[in-house]
Amino acid sequence: MQPVSREFKIHSSKALLDEKLSAALARTQDGFGGQRAAAVEALPEFQKIRERALRIKNHTLEHLDYYLEKFEREVQAAGGHVHWARTPEEGRKIILDLCEQAEARTVIKGKSMVSEEMALNPALEASDIEVVETDLGEYIIQLAKEPPSHIIAPAIHKTREQITELFSENHAQYGLTEPVTEVADIVHEARTVLREKFINADVGITGANFLVAESGSTVLVTNEGNGDLSSTLPKMHIITAGLEKVVPTFDDLSTMLRLLARSATGQEFSVYTSVFTGPKRNTDQDGPEELHIVLLDNGRTEMLGNEFREMLRCIRCGSCLNHCPVYGSVGGHAYGWVYSGPMGSVLTPLMVGLGEAADLPNACTLNGRCEEVCPMSIPLPRMLRALRVRQFEEKLVGSRVRASLGAWTWLATKPRLYQAVTGLGMKMLARLGRKNGSIRSLPLAGGWTQARDLPAPEGETFMQAWARQNRNRGARQ
Amino acid sequence: MSSRDSIFADLRKSLGRTESLGADKVAELQQRSDVAREDERPQVSGDLIERFVVKLTAGAGTVTRVRDASEVPRAVEQYLEEHQLPPKMVAASNGLVGSIRWPDGFQVEHRPASRDDRVSVTGAIAAVAETGTIVVSSDNESPTTLNFLPDDHIAVIETGQLRTHLEDVWSALREADEMPRAVNFISGPSKTADVEQTLALGAHGPRRLHVIMVG
Numbered sequence: 001m002q003p004v005s006r007e008f009k010i011h012s013s014k015a016l017l018d019e020k021l022s023a024a025l026a027r028t029q030d031g032f033g034g035q036r037a038a039a040v041e042a043l044p045e046f047q048k049i050r051e052r053a054l055r056i057k058n059h060t061l062e063h064l065d066y067y068l069e070k071f072e073r074e075v076q077a078a079g080g081h082v083h084w085a086r087t088p089e090e091g092r093k094i095i096l097d098l099c100e101q102a103e104a105r106t107v108i109k110g111k112s113m114v115s116e117e118m119a120l121n122p123a124l125e126a127s128d129i130e131v132v133e134t135d136l137g138e139y140i141i142q143l144a145k146e147p148p149s150h151i152i153a154p155a156i157h158k159t160r161e162q163i164t165e166l167f168s169e170n171h172a173q174y175g176l177t178e179p180v181t182e183v184a185d186i187v188h189e190a191r192t193v194l195r196e197k198f199i200n201a202d203v204g205i206t207g208a209n210f211l212v213a214e215s216g217s218t219v220l221v222t223n224e225g226n227g228d229l230s231s232t233l234p235k236m237h238i239i240t241a242g243l244e245k246v247v248p249t250f251d252d253l254s255t256m257l258r259l260l261a262r263s264a265t266g267q268e269f270s271v272y273t274s275v276f277t278g279p280k281r282n283t284d285q286d287g288p289e290e291l292h293i294v295l296l297d298n299g300r301t302e303m304l305g306n307e308f309r310e311m312l313r314c315i316r317c318g319s320c321l322n323h324c325p326v327y328g329s330v331g332g333h334a335y336g337w338v339y340s341g342p343m344g345s346v347l348t349p350l351m352v353g354l355g356e357a358a359d360l361p362n363a364c365t366l367n368g369r370c371e372e373v374c375p376m377s378i379p380l381p382r383m384l385r386a387l388r389v390r391q392f393e394e395k396l397v398g399s400r401v402r403a404s405l406g407a408w409t410w411l412a413t414k415p416r417l418y419q420a421v422t423g424l425g426m427k428m429l430a431r432l433g434r435k436n437g438s439i440r441s442l443p444l445a446g447g448w449t450q451a452r453d454l455p456a457p458e459g460e461t462f463m464q465a466w467a468r469q470n471r472n473r474g475a476r477q
Numbered sequence: 478m479s480s481r482d483s484i485f486a487d488l489r490k491s492l493g494r495t496e497s498l499g500a501d502k503v504a505e506l507q508q509r510s511d512v513a514r515e516d517e518r519p520q521v522s523g524d525l526i527e528r529f530v531v532k533l534t535a536g537a538g539t540v541t542r543v544r545d546a547s548e549v550p551r552a553v554e555q556y557l558e559e560h561q562l563p564p565k566m567v568a569a570s571n572g573l574v575g576s577i578r579w580p581d582g583f584q585v586e587h588r589p590a591s592r593d594d595r596v597s598v599t600g601a602i603a604a605v606a607e608t609g610t611i612v613v614s615s616d617n618e619s620p621t622t623l624n625f626l627p628d629d630h631i632a633v634i635e636t637g638q639l640r641t642h643l644e645d646v647w648s649a650l651r652e653a654d655e656m657p658r659a660v661n662f663i664s665g666p667s668k669t670a671d672v673e674q675t676l677a678l679g680a681h682g683p684r685r686l687h688v689i690m691v692g
Contacts, residue, residue: 043519045516045519045520063492064488065488065489065494065497066506069485078655084479084480136669136671140671153670153671153674154671158672160672163672183675187680188679194681199592217656223667223668226680226681228661228682229625229626231659232625232659248509249509249511250644250647251510251512251647254513254518254647257643267536268608269536271666271682272662272667273610273662274661275656275660275661277657279658281617283617284620285588285589286589286615286620287659297484302491303491305490305493
């Protein structure tokens with residue numbers, strides 16, 4: 001999709017007023033957050049597994065060229081093909097060509113965030129190919145013509161009533177005219193409609209949670225089984241993945257799998273973990289004739305060489321979204337592109353340009369929850385700060401803010417003057433708030449005091465209080 | 478320069494190198510074997526069968542235990558009766574499942590599943606106690622569609638196939654000549670919580686997973 005992250009402030013302001021969205025976000029964060037906490041609690045070895053995962057990913061990234069070459073060789077040995085895409089455009093072109101080669105009329109898709117990076121669906125549709133998302137959440141938002149609002153639960157912002165309505169509008173063409181309101185009936189109707197699509201599709205496109213260098217395998221984790229039908233029934237299977245997804249061996253994979261589901265949904269293990277190696281064998285009775293893997297760069301090789309390398313450890317579990325107060329208030333759409341929450345606030349500026357997404361690194365309280373719950377121990381707060389520094393250096397920060405920061409720097413680097421000025425400021429604020437104990441409005445800080453009162457300070461700065469205490473202590477001794 | 482070459486050039490630049498790794502380093506990486514220590518994976522203590530059953534049923538799977546292979550047809554029959562299903566199935570033709578002598582009146586076809594098949598029966602190459610998972614791999618006698626298209630998937634495993642950890646499955650797979658096209662780790666029936674975070678079974682894959690454990 002085209003990034004609209006520039007409009008973060010507008011979209012987040014709207015989202016804050018949306019009560020249905022607030023309820024959905026609260027439900028998601030409580031649900032996933034609580035389930036994750038219980039899963040971690042139930043596994044005393046969790047911390048050790050996390051440390052091991054960190055070691056594995058760091059080792060892999062340090063030798064990424066080696067492991068990718070190894071992966072490519074093994075894929076080819078198993079009869080598959082690897083395609084390399086520098087940019088989303090290149091990725092789209094590769095996949096369009098493959099679909100054309102397969103004379104595809106219908107494509108079924110398992111959830112793939114990398115295909116969202118590529119904005120693949122509109123490109124396929126523009127070539128008169130019917131694209132059907134098969135993950136239930138993705139299917140719902142495809143009907144609603146919306147982007148995903150959460151990396152693992154793309155339709156969390158939709159209520160049951162909205163889904164009932166979407167199904168009524170879209171399923172009448174299949175003779176399903178009775179509105180479905182119960183969750184089980186909604187799921188059943190989607191199953192019925194999508195079953196036909198699975199059977200008749202020419203190409204299946206899925207993502208990959210991991211690539212295993214040892215054997216050239218791709219690993220797909222789902223609960224629905226849609227990825228398995230997408231990869232088994234059509235004659236061609238195309239797999240999209242970021243090139244950072246590789247792990248050296250199956251033993252390394254085991255460690256990653258132990259963290260992924262627990263961090264994402266709080267499950268110990270997802271229902272389906274499928275390991276695909278090459279296309280259908282001569283003796284096999286089902287499976288795709290052709291298997292193609294499209295690996296996307298889109299800024300990843302550059303991240304490998306700078307202070308954002310650790311972001312390449314991300315396994316897309318969504319845990320940071322589930323524990324972020326900003327995401328929990330505004331939801332995924334406000335972020336304006338494919339990824340949202342803390343990981344999205346780091347990735348979006350790096351993938352679409354800092355100028356396109358300048359508000360994202362600033363929409364963060366730096367409370368550190370995301371790093372605490374990240375199974376790959378990614379220092380997200382440090383990266384968000386690094387992006388703020390970059391913004392300042394690249395002069396992407398407004399002149400008023402720059403001037404204020406300049407004045408602040410000038411003052412803060414002169415301790416005597418700083419103490420005199422802040423001392424005076426504290427006295428004035430204390431006087432202003434003397435009557436009510438709080439201050440209702442302040443010049444230059446209207447945005448802050450609009451929604452809350454500022455508690456009045458006692459009239460002393462920290463340094464003054466410190467000096468006074470030291471004096472008292474000296475007097476006592 | 479092709480995209481592939483420019484990606485590799487950039488990868489190496491970012492890693493502070495201009496060439497691919499030297500022979501010594503490659504040899505070292507080829508030798509790398511880093512298996513989780515005991516304290517780096519979930520502890521699996523006590524009876525493996527019990528653990529497997531607890532974990533699988535927690536994921537909404539069901540289990541019946543039988544003493545030997547001769548009791549499998551009866552266990553399947555009971556399952557079908559319980560769910561009021563006709564004795565009509567698609568089944569794998571390998572291993573224990575392939576050698577089952579089905580009772581009269583059972584219609585069992587050995588072929589890939591199609592849209593209208595209600596019940597499938599397969600074996601498994603292993604089961605994992607750690608996670609309560611069965612492992613089914615594709616081959617000419619066990620088409621992958623059997624694991625995903627029918628509403629009811631019945632899997633027959635022998636207690637001797639039970640492994641402690643995920644790692645134990647990989648070591649068995651490595652011993653074969655080549656990896657099968659698909660290795661499916663299955664830990665229950667298909668499910669989704671995409672509608673208002675409410676769990677529903679039977680999203681796209683089987684609505685029920687029933688394991689018959691022999692031995």
